[in-house]
Amino acid sequence: MPTIADVAALAGVSKSTVSRALSRPEMLSPETVRRVHVAAEKLGYVANRAARILAGGSTGVVALVVPTLDNSFFTPIIAGAQARADGEGRQVTVAVHSFAQGAGLATFERLARQVDGFIIVAPGGSDDIVRAAATKPAVLVDREIEGMSSAVADTASAFALVVEHFVRTGRRRLVYVGGPGNSWQDAQRTAAVREAAARVGATVEIVGPVPPTFAAGAAAAQQVRALAPDAVIPYATALGLGIQHVYLVAGETPPPVSSERAIVEVLGAPDVPAIDVDGEVLGDVAARLITERIADPGGEPQRVRLAVPVTWGDAAR
Secondary structure, three states, rough: OOOOHHHHHHHHHOHHHHHHHHHHHHHHHHHHHHHHHHHHHHHHHHHHHHHHHHHHHOOEEEEEOOOOOOOHHHHHHHHHHHHHHHHOOEEEEEEEOOOHHHHHHHHHHHHOOOEEEEEEEEOOHHHHHHHHHOOOOEEOOOOOOOOEEEEEEEEEHHHHHHHHHHOOOOOOOEEEEEOOOHHHHHHHHHHHHHHHHHHHHEEEEEEOOOOOOOHHHHHHHHHHHHOOEEEEEOOOOHHHHHHHOOOHHHOOOOOOOOOOOHHHHHHHHOOOEOOOHHHHHHHHHHHHHHHHHOOOOOOOEEEEEEEEOOEOOEEOO
């Protein structure tokens, strides 16, 4: 039985191009679509694939749902999931939903008829809304809900290491600038920062919740400055950049602010801790888990927590 790889080889294109040519031809040039269809017809792939869909109810498509396309954090997650899906002859379609309320769940009812499963990135929204949306096999990204499979970057543990590092370098008055108030990850990070501070004898003030944006960081900077911290731990890099911007505009030297490694290196602050989440690996793991859920919908849900490295100077922890 011919496969998508066979069609790709005959047409001289990638497997993802074959998927798009057969399902979303408007995304490709007419010549590419023609080559793919000619190859598929020669191999009998179209007829065989249609028969498999009719027999098994499979579409070969997974929906990856994100709350917004404005946040660059989601981009590598999409890329990682797409890369694995391509290798499995599966297509990923991206949908946007904030999960702020249940009224929009009709979107999922329509989408569920066109896909085999969901990869859901839902930092906000209630557990009940997320569960209600998962009408097909589903995997959560960066969130855990009882009874659902998930792939999570363990940033909470990384934030605890940041607290410990700041204390080791003599900085005991800390400020944590939190993310969105309904964020599962923010709740995890807040708890980890508080617990680590209590363990190592630091004080920590919480500012927020605020959106994870540069503008929100700039707006929160006045409150941060009033607290006069030795160091700042922001929920997101954009928040930290907004805070530092306000200090610099005022002609003041900002306290150390934990960030991404690339930002720390550009700012020339080798002793400031950097947290690096590998979004592509997160997306890859989520895509692997959804393949397993589709194959065995009644199987035991899996929770995967990926270690998140913290670096400062030339050392990694």
